[in-house]
Amino acid sequence: MQKPEALSSAVNLFEEATSLNLFKNLVVQVEKDFNLASVDLEIDTIESTTPNSLLDGIESKIYYLLQYDTSTYINLLYIIDVPEHSIKYLKAENLEQFSKDISFLILKRCWMKVWYKANY
Structure with missing residues (x-):
């Protein structure tokens, strides 16, 4: 079992969540955080959400927010508590x-919340 900070891709994250029977908890946490924003x-x-559908849903919503609703995007990151320094080092083209x-x-931060609740 890896600490959440060590995960390097969404695939690794989903494999870890599934192996620990915490994938549904992850979906609940993601939905909760998005609803708060x-x-x-x-x-x-x-029950019917798959890792691919969850990732696709998040990616399409973030893409939309970046284009059309920056203030909601910033609020979402604040509510989820995505570390600012992590965003600064992204090298997207x-x-x-x-x-x-x-x-x-976002997934990584939500997974951290789920993982810590399950382990502590």
Whole structure:
């Protein structure tokens, strides 16, 4: 079992969450955080959400927010508590890649919350 900070990709994160039977908890945490920021994630029900559909939902919503609603995007990052220094070091070449990188940071932070609740 890896500490959440050590995960290097969404695939690793999903494998870890699934192996620990915490994937549904991750979906619940992501939805909770997005709802706190008044952002509709538009994913399936918790039971039918797959890792790919969760990641796609987050990426498309972040891409949209970056283009059309920057203040909501910033508020979302604040509510989720994505570390500012993590964002500063992203080296994306375009908006699509940047939204994917931010989506991973969001997933990673939500996973940290779930992992710590389950372990402490």
